[in-house]
Amino acid sequence: MNARPPADADARRAAPAVICYPVDTLPAPDMAAYRAARETLVSSERVIVPPRDAACFEVPAGCFFRIHSVEGPQVGDLNLFNAGNRAERFYSGKTRALHGTHVGVGDRLWSNFPHLRPMATITHDTLDWYGIDADGGGVHDVIGTRCDPYTHHLLSDGGSYHHCCHSNLTRALARHTARPAEIVEPEIHDVLNVFMCTGFTRDTGQYFMKASPVRPGDYFECFAEIDLLGVLSACPGGDCGATHSSDSARCHPLEVEILAPEAGPPAGWQPPSASGYDRRHGL
Numbered sequence: 151m152n153a154r155p156p157a158d159a160d161a162r163r164a165a166p167a168v169i170c171y172p173v174d175t176l177p178a179p180d181m182a183a184y185r186a187a188r189e190t191l192v193s194s195e196r197v198i199v200p201p202r203d204a205a206c207f208e209v210p211a212g213c214f215f216r217i218h219s220v221e222g223p224q225v226g227d228l229n230l231f232n233a234g235n236r237a238e239r240f241y242s243g244k245t246r247a248l249h250g251t252h253v254g255v256g257d258r259l260w261s262n263f264p265h266l267r268p269m270a271t272i273t274h275d276t277l278d279w280y281g282i283d284a285d286g287g288g289v290h291d292v293i294g295t296r297c298d299p300y301t302h303h304l305l306s307d308g309g310s311y312h313h314c315c316h317s318n319l320t321r322a323l324a325r326h327t328a329r330p331a332e333i334v335e336p337e338i339h340d341v342l343n344v345f346m347c348t349g350f351t352r353d354t355g356q357y358f359m360k361a362s363p364v365r366p367g368d369y370f371e372c373f374a375e376i377d378l379l380g381v382l383s384a385c386p387g388g389d390c391g392a393t394h395s396s397d398s399a400r401c402h403p404l405e406v407e408i409l410a411p412e413a414g415p416p417a418g419w420q421p422p423s424a425s426g427y428d429r430r431h432g433l
Contacts, residue, residue, distance in 0.1 A: 171247050179271045183416035190412035201401035202313040204322035204383035209374040212415035216371045217344050219364045222402035223389035225346040226382050227296045227315035233377040238265045242292040242340040252288035266425040274371035287349035296341045297394045311395050318383040344370050361391030
């Protein structure tokens with residue numbers, strides 16, 4: 151039963167929206183320096199991520215990586231770690247709070263506490279034309295968690311599916327680190343949904359997905375601010391136009407390309423320091 155609205159309901163709803171985390175004081179990335187460095191990029195490695203599977207890749211600080219659509223519409227779930235310390239990892243929630251539900255060129259991918267520093271900066275996106283569509287959908291979201299076997303089991307009345315992105319990411323990290331999957335599983339974290347088109351329904355506020363606009367030749371590019379270990383899953387939903395946990399969707403591989411600036415890192419660039427907050431004063 152819904153509560154009866156009070157007499158001043160309209161006035162309460164009319165309260166102005168206030169941005170929780172104004173970013174005017176954030177140090178702005180030097181996009182001109184990144185663009186100049188991009189002029190001399192040399193490809194050093196390519197990693198193929200098979201459909202309904204995941205793969206790891208490493209990116210040295212000062213280099214770039216690109217996630218390519220190579221055969222057909224396909225979305226990917228991305229985890230990022232500090233290559234030298236996997237306790238530092240991508241923090242999708244804080245990235246969302248700082249930059250919005252969907253990220254694009256000039257936004258940064260932030261790490262978890264107590265580090266809270268940019269792990270990577272988005273430097274190019276061939277889908278930046280998409281914007282926000284009539285349904286409220288956009289690409290490259292930091293609102294979804296990742297498809298996982300636990301939620302699938304819950305919603306399918308006990309069904310089991312073993313190619314969810316959570317499972318794929320876990321197995322890939324286990325292979326890369328030569329550790330048991332059950333040991334590395336807690337390290338798998340909420341993702342950046344690369345190429346995925348998502349939003350929230352206006353009436354119920356539910357998370358939705360729709361067919362991704364990505365096509366072969368499109369790519370999403372980042373600059374590694376620190377030494378990175380990436381893990382990317384080619385989602386079992388393909389373009390996620392109908393489902394994200396299924397063997398019936400048409401799926402395609404993704405390709406990760408590592409590129410080094412031949413002329414060296416961007417002028418004036420230095421790896422970012424971890425947060426300067428002194429926990430002794432507040433914990």
